[in-house]
Amino acid sequence: MAGARSRFLLAALAFGYAFLYVPIVSVIVYSFNDSRLVTVWGGFSLRWWRELARNEAMIDAALLSLRIALVSAIGATILGTMAGFALARHGRFRGRALFAGLVAAPMVMPEVIMGVSMLLLFVGLERLFGGPERGFPTIVLAHVTFAAAYVALVVQSRLADFDRSLEEAAMDLGARPATVFRTITLPLIAPAVISGWLLAFTLSLDDLILTQFVAGPESQTLPMAVYSSIRMGLNPQINVVATIVVGLATVALVLSSLLTGRGTGSHAPK
């Protein structure tokens, strides 16, 4: 009986993983396809990689996406860390439930709704103050808004099992609160902050819906470029782009989980 059951579990596991990863693996494999047709294997070649390297529109889009991801990940990390501190440290302050809800809202809010509301906001701002210009700044603001929620979550959970007596010990030894934060708190929550940054970076890099609402006519991010080129018909270059993005996201996620894993391993000896 145990044998039949474990065989069933193995089959279910294999099916689950296949469902998740066969499409991704096939995209990676087909990025080395020689054929012009996306669905027909024509032998191994780096033809489409070379072709993508000459595709300036795609490269510009990728560079814009990277710039947006870098800047918005920094902004989201700063705001998200502060929100995480407020939630983990300041007890039951007045309006805490409301604040916690507001911080988490971007995670559950449909992106279309966020996109529409942000577009309305930016249009209104433009009418009142003449800016910000729709494009890079508005995309960054939008990405900071929703990525900060994820950073706050990561930092808050890290702080929840932070031993406060470490900070008290530092104070007792003569450190003022700012010094305590710089020399004790920040180094100890750094893994969570960095993994929050990586998370925000990946989220920003592949966001399409929200970006489409707030992007100006001039600015095209990588997901937008990919999406519009697919509408013209499948192009094997897209497989190459997808492979690169998957690679980047995998590296970021592995780094992030290594950092949080190492953090809990060495800082909680018991």
Next chain:
Amino acid sequence: MSTDTPFLRIEGVVRRFANVAAVDGVSLDVSRGELFALLGGSGSGKTTLLRILAGFERPDSGRVLIDGEDVTDTPPWARPVNMMFQSYALFPHMTVERNIAYGLQREGLPKGEIASRVLDALAMVELAELGGRKPHQLSGGQRQRVALARALVKRPKLLLLDEPLSALDRKLRERTQFELMGLQRKLGITFVMVTHDQEEAMTMASRIAVMDRGRLAQVASPATLYGTPASRFVADFIGRSTIVEGICLATSGDAVVVRCPTLGIDATARSDTPPEVGRPVWIAVRPENVTLGVERLATAANAVAGVVSDIAYLGGSTTLHVIVDAGATLLGSMEGAPRIGRGARVWAHWPADGGALLTK
């Protein structure tokens, strides 16, 4: 011993959490160079009082003076006080050396002086070769020593210890008790220690404050606490004793006669401050003051008859529970292995000064 100006003075300190007073009007003086213990169960307020001394909690009212200086409003980083935490609170991302140097770096001392003082501190706790290790690479006893070195390297006027030995196993704890006492005598620093372990307090402290629900139940030397407890709470908390209720019948000099219905006798006890005749009092009798025998001893001031109900052999001595005919359960002890069996009829005797007379 100069007693004119106490080194540490706590004046009417009150600290409430959500309207419950954790510390409820405590006043206390500690002399220079004392090893003072705050002893109490959980929720007695001893840890809150220690945190007030360290500056982590602010009293709602009252004052704290250290060496004549009012530090009530001084933040923790500016107090001439260091604390050893129950969890040790060693910084996990720093080596042992950097942990110990942390407090000296905050003072902005020159590098050379920091290095030499860290080395001295490591030598003092016999960890000279482990300076490069991280806290998670140390044993429990070693961590305790690092925490001690880190607090002492700042040369505080007052060292606070929060349950300093509770994380160590029994053998190591006993050895460390004597090491701490030796260190305290050598350095002459005033120690204030919090503990729930009465044996630890009795062994180490020159004076003990027993705390109960935020108040001081008694402040005295270990011998006084044990011999003449001030209240039923203290008699019950320190060591073991049988406490029986009675009514004061008569007094003559320091001798007090108490009618004890649950013992079935009028017991005699001694008190320096005899109570008024007619008021309810209690007698606390330590097991080692009770002599057990099959025959009644004519010389004993107090004697009751009963049946042995339980026997606990502790190695060096045996504790016996005697159910007195009138109803009370009396603890008695005898040296060595038990020589009386369960169910035996015995006489329990104790002298007039073998029971402490309590009025509260």
